[in-house]
Amino acid sequence: MTLRKIRWRKAQEIRSMRKFLMAVPLVLFTVPAAAQQAAAPQADDMNRVMDQGLQHSHVMQTAEYLMDSIGGRLTNSPQMRQAEGWTQAQFRSWGLKNVHKEGFPFGRGWSIQWSSVRMVMPRVIQLTAMPLAWTPGTNGTIRAPIVVAPMKRERDFEPWRGKLAGKVVLVSLPGDGDEPGDPAFKRLKDDDIHKLDRIEQPDVDPAARERQLKRFKFRAKLDAFLKSERAVAWVRKSYRDGKLLHGESFAYRVGDTPALPGIEVAAEDYRRLARLAKVGPAPTIEINSTVKFDDSDINAYNIFGEIPGSDPRAGYVMAGAHLDSWVAGDGAADNGAGTAVVMEAARILATIGIKPRRTIRFALWAGEEQGCLGSLSYVEKYLATRIPANAPDGNDQWLRWDQWFPIKPRPGYKDLVAYFNIDNGSGKVRGIHAEGNVAAVPLLREWLQPFASMGANAVVASPTRDTDHEFMQAVGVPGYQFVQDPLDYSSRIHHSSIDTFDHLKAEDMRQASVILAGLLLQSANSDKTLPRMPLPTQSAPTNPFKYEDPSDD
Template identity: 40%
Template sequence: MLSYQLLVLAGGLTLAAPVVAQQGTKADAATLAKIKDEGLNRSKVMDTAFYLTDVCGPRLANSEGLNRANEWTKKQLADWGLAKAAIEPWGTFGRGWDIEKSYVAMTAPYYHTLIGAPKAWTPGTNGALKKAVVVVKAATEAELDKYKGQLRDKIVLLNVTNVPKPSFEPDARRYTDEELKKMADFKPEAPTTARPADAEAEKRLAERKALMALRTKLADMLVSEGAAAVLSSRGGSDGTFFTSNGAPYAVDAKPVLPELEMAPEDQLRLIRLAEAGIPVEIELETRTRFQTQDLKGYNVVAEILGTDKKLKSEVVMLGGHLDSWHAATGATDNAAGCAIMMEAVRILKATGVQPRRTIRIALWGEEEQGLHGSRGYVKNHFADPATMQLLPEHEKLAAYFNLDNGAGKIRGIYAQGNEAVAPIFQDWLKPFADMGATTVTLRNTGGTDHLSFDAVGLPGFQFIQDPLDYGTRTHHTNMDTYERLPADDLKQASVVVASFVYQAAMRDAKLPRKPLSAAKPEGRM
């Protein structure tokens, strides 16, 4: 999932008449029982998750790991009997990048290994380095000037702003009944012709822009001053660190120094020693490789073909993003979502359902850098949000369901402000009340691939999942590994998703749509 998570209050839409909202929503109890039985008693979801994480490895955008995952998922979906399994290009992305070696340790005042990994799209060190360090702390561009002439041939330690503190809150949690009720009771704000400026939001945006400008200035200065490498930290605790990219993935990106992202405890120890006047020496070696022979990005798609003469040309889609960050194996972000979506279509094939509409699974590439895979797919198949010129397939999409909020079980679904669809979803959730899935909220949720569909007026939805330790321990960290995947939660989610997809494929009408929005400038959602 993207680094940001936006909660946007939906505008006021008129509730659709009950006769329309309830059209074709009666559940087929016998089929739902088969779905539950297959998904709970003969599940393959953890096997799939194992292959996506441990076998395929980290799946950074356009990396060898993502290529492995694309090939494996295409074959697996075809082996399960899905039709038209393909790796489909969505457009141009940029350079791929892989780590071939990474090592960092403190060698003075004593030896100690350190926790860290190269930042994505940074170069290697061209052999082992053993260098003294310099601490750089600067909140403004003017403060950078005092470090001129001090950085040549040094390893630069950047300041840690998110210092770990003792916490008495659990890492992992589930939604309480009170939290779910608050979601369910949410009422959209009445539409207004103009919203007052959010001074606090504008202040945060200005601060972010200033920080980005400072970071760019610093990167340029480190190169020009002849520094050897950089150690930095975005935060975390207890050996967990958050990871990101240290340079753009564009082919023509400016050169930067080798940079490792560190566990904050290790980074802070180095800083304390250096600031106490105790000489600190670091030994490190990174070997990274850029891939430029194929700059395209890809999605994996496959189908269960529809059987109704009138409706088989219409499509129900489900998906999640297959790419991940690189410091771990991307288990909760988002191998879990992909494994669940793959399990949902496996369940439907295993139970022998004959969907009226075609069911299409899509495993997106390059989500972490800006929803690129799903945006490219939507632009190629449905509409370009920049122009809102609709393609013929736009009319044929019945619904899109997304999963990308970690590994927690499904507790309900975000209706994205679509009041007409809410009673339909409430009806579909009734068979799963005993499994904890009960809540339909009119709230919007952001940061992931359903937004690409919603942006062009298509009914795209993200499920509500228990947060577990997604926000505290696994999201974009070096701890996002297979061990963070609770099997029972993934099984439950697979059954709920399979049911939603089945019912969307079987109902008489496509799901209700919100009014089309105006065209948006390029790059905005």
């Protein structure tokens, strides 16, 4: 090699070194920042979750304020508006990001100001009773005799034409008593959980769905008939004994408000009235109820907060519970418990300072009690739509929604990689429903494994229904609900007047909060994602040879 070539090569090496050194500051500047955002999960993350959730829990303080200070949270009621603001403030105080609310069309606000129902003849008795949601007040005191006129179908109207003017109409069959034969309070045994591990074959019956829609519309037809017959109010029997009340009704849309006051009376009081009417003369009752409607904002609102992820291409995971409730009680087990657990999981993860790969989103849904309307709105806006252009408008769209095809995924369809819902009271988490997704079972078991010693190790095949993961499942998104000890949720608490803080189990709620936080942490950082079900298409009728029974109408 000549001296000239040696000098030329040295010059080239010097120029290359200068380029490298000029690039180094940029590398040194950018890499640590990215590394700081995408910090690898720490081996002790799960221990810190358990320490924060068990040793420093806030879940019962959150639950107490929500139930005792705010109370029952009927969608769009003043109490629900208060809860919307308070939950956002809590999320912000814990350091969550992108805390906000998102509205969707709903209907009227409604609340009970005062109510009294008495039997005044043949003797005076204060009845256990309450107004039905979204029915009007009495505008003073109504005092009238009763008539027992059970009506479940339009054909039941005809025998009562001309007989109801000036009467309070009792529209339920009195029955003979429906006390439970089994203990009201229950913990799951291993055999009970094992029975849940089964694949349910579909039962597709288009005619049954039409009957369900027809029954749903009957409420408005009953009100119109009673108004035309000049009745002054109507009363239904509570569907549980034990002096429990519920107050559910669904005429929340503007323009759908019933004409007559509707009242629910405790089963024991209702049957007493019916017995007296049977032997005669019919009792006279006195109803005085004041309710308040609010049409200032007909939107309902879902509440969201996030712990941002470091990799925007990795999608996000989400946990949710519904914030709304009915108004007979304080909405504690249904679903203040789930709300408090979701909020506590958010607090735990924010407090220990995790920096997940995927964003973790927390959702508090509105309108669940009227048909999972808040989560349905989210699905339609961000995940997939199936509402046809000619779909009939009305408060029964949620009953039709999963029958409309084709499903049209939105651009964000695949971004949601896991959704965990909690809405079965305050019982201990025992596992998770795989919702028929057999391919997801191994990964769900892996994620649950750290909590086996806490009693949560079951992954069962069976689905659950009637809560906010359902519409996600209906478009093939991996949404899951937990297996929980039932306690007395279905037997006497669900929607009832004793759904209060006293029936929540603190130890179980701390356990549920830790498990939810742990599942979110693992699903947010895992290299694996839950397999999806196929995008649903129109199913064939299960029994194409079935004849319909006319008496089912």
